[in-house]
Amino acid sequence: MSKPETTGNPETPGMSLGQLEAGYPTYCKALRMLVQEGNSLTAIKRTLCWQRLEMLHHVLPRQYRDPVMHYGMVKRAVEAEAAGKR
Numbered sequence: 001m002s003k004p005e006t007t008g009n010p011e012t013p014g015m016s017l018g019q020l021e022a023g024y025p026t027y028c029k030a031l032r033m034l035v036q037e038g039n040s041l042t043a044i045k046r047t048l049c050w051q052r053l054e055m056l057h058h059v060l061p062r063q064y065r066d067p068v069m070h071y072g073m074v075k076r077a078v079e080a081e082a083a084g085k086r
Contacts, residue, residue, distance in 0.1 A: 020056055024064070027052045031071065035078050041071060 030049035044050055056064040 017059060020052060020059075023052060024056060027056075028070070028074075031067075032074050032078070035071070035074050041068075044071065 027049040030047070031044065031053065034044050034047065034049070050067055053064070053067040053070065057066050
Protein backbone atom coordinates (compact mmCIF):
# COMPACT_ATOMS: atom_id res chain seq x y z
CA MET A 1 0.00 0.00 0.00
CA SER A 2 1.49 3.33 -1.02
CA LYS A 3 1.48 6.54 0.99
CA PRO A 4 -1.05 9.21 -0.01
CA GLU A 5 0.40 12.18 -1.85
CA THR A 6 -1.62 14.85 -0.07
CA THR A 7 -3.07 15.19 3.39
CA GLY A 8 -6.56 15.97 2.15
CA ASN A 9 -6.88 18.86 4.57
CA PRO A 10 -8.51 21.94 3.02
CA GLU A 11 -6.26 24.22 5.09
CA THR A 12 -3.15 22.75 3.44
CA PRO A 13 -4.15 22.22 -0.20
CA GLY A 14 -1.54 20.36 -2.17
CA MET A 15 0.74 19.76 0.79
CA SER A 16 2.44 16.45 0.25
CA LEU A 17 3.01 13.89 2.95
CA GLY A 18 6.74 14.38 2.44
CA GLN A 19 6.43 18.09 3.16
CA LEU A 20 4.37 17.35 6.24
CA GLU A 21 6.94 14.82 7.46
CA ALA A 22 9.82 17.22 6.75
CA GLY A 23 8.23 19.74 9.09
CA TYR A 24 7.89 17.28 12.00
CA PRO A 25 10.96 18.54 13.93
CA THR A 26 9.66 22.09 13.60
CA TYR A 27 6.20 21.13 14.88
CA CYS A 28 7.80 19.36 17.86
CA LYS A 29 9.94 22.40 18.61
CA ALA A 30 6.89 24.68 18.41
CA LEU A 31 4.98 22.37 20.77
CA ARG A 32 7.85 22.49 23.25
CA MET A 33 7.98 26.29 23.08
CA LEU A 34 4.23 26.54 23.65
CA VAL A 35 4.51 24.28 26.72
CA GLN A 36 7.48 26.26 28.06
CA GLU A 37 5.43 29.46 27.70
CA GLY A 38 2.77 27.90 29.94
CA ASN A 39 0.01 27.64 27.32
CA SER A 40 -2.90 25.35 28.18
CA LEU A 41 -3.62 22.22 26.18
CA THR A 42 -6.83 23.87 24.96
CA ALA A 43 -4.86 26.82 23.57
CA ILE A 44 -2.21 24.55 22.05
CA LYS A 45 -4.89 22.50 20.27
CA ARG A 46 -5.82 25.64 18.30
CA THR A 47 -2.35 26.00 16.77
CA LEU A 48 -1.06 25.01 13.36
CA CYS A 49 1.66 22.81 14.85
CA TRP A 50 -0.99 20.79 16.71
CA GLN A 51 -3.04 20.35 13.53
CA ARG A 52 0.01 19.12 11.65
CA LEU A 53 0.97 16.71 14.44
CA GLU A 54 -2.59 15.36 14.40
CA MET A 55 -2.47 14.91 10.62
CA LEU A 56 0.79 12.99 10.80
CA HIS A 57 -0.55 10.73 13.54
CA HIS A 58 -3.78 10.16 11.63
CA VAL A 59 -2.02 9.28 8.35
CA LEU A 60 0.93 7.36 9.85
CA PRO A 61 -0.02 6.30 13.40
CA ARG A 62 2.78 3.75 13.69
CA GLN A 63 5.44 6.37 12.96
CA TYR A 64 4.02 9.42 14.74
CA ARG A 65 2.63 9.31 18.27
CA ASP A 66 -0.69 10.74 19.33
CA PRO A 67 -0.21 14.50 19.93
CA VAL A 68 -1.88 14.26 23.35
CA MET A 69 0.68 11.68 24.44
CA HIS A 70 3.46 13.79 22.89
CA TYR A 71 2.17 16.84 24.80
CA GLY A 72 2.26 14.89 28.08
CA MET A 73 5.84 13.77 27.48
CA VAL A 74 6.97 17.30 26.60
CA LYS A 75 5.15 18.79 29.60
CA ARG A 76 6.83 16.32 31.99
CA ALA A 77 10.24 17.05 30.45
CA VAL A 78 9.74 20.82 30.71
CA GLU A 79 8.59 20.51 34.32
CA ALA A 80 11.59 18.32 35.16
CA GLU A 81 13.95 20.85 33.59
CA ALA A 82 12.34 23.67 35.58
CA ALA A 83 12.60 21.67 38.82
CA GLY A 84 16.28 20.93 38.10
CA LYS A 85 17.09 24.63 37.69
CA ARG A 86 15.77 25.55 41.13
